[in-house]
Amino acid sequence: MTEPGIRVPRGDxxxxxDLSEDFVVLPEQTTDDTDRGWGERPSGSDDWLLAxxxxxxx
Numbered sequence: 001m002t003e004p005g006i007r008v009p010r011g012d013x014x015x016x017x018d019l020s021e022d023f024v025v026l027p028e029q030t031t032d033d034t035d036r037g038w039g040e041r042p043s044g045s046d047d048w049l050l051a052x053x054x055x056x057x058x
Contacts, residue, residue, distance in 0.1 A: 035042045 031037050
């Protein structure tokens with residue numbers, strides 16, 4: 001028997017775990033890994049990067 005006001009630790013089986021697809025543990029990209037994080041203007045340079053890839057990548 002426990003005294004009032006004392007919490008009894010619960011086991012892991014009693015813990016609720018969210019397994020939905022919307023649950024995010026870590027973001028895919030941090031804010032310092034963006035143009036704004038580097039102090040630059042947002043730009044979409046994907047087309048330029050694909051056009052400038054080395055010949056041995058084809």
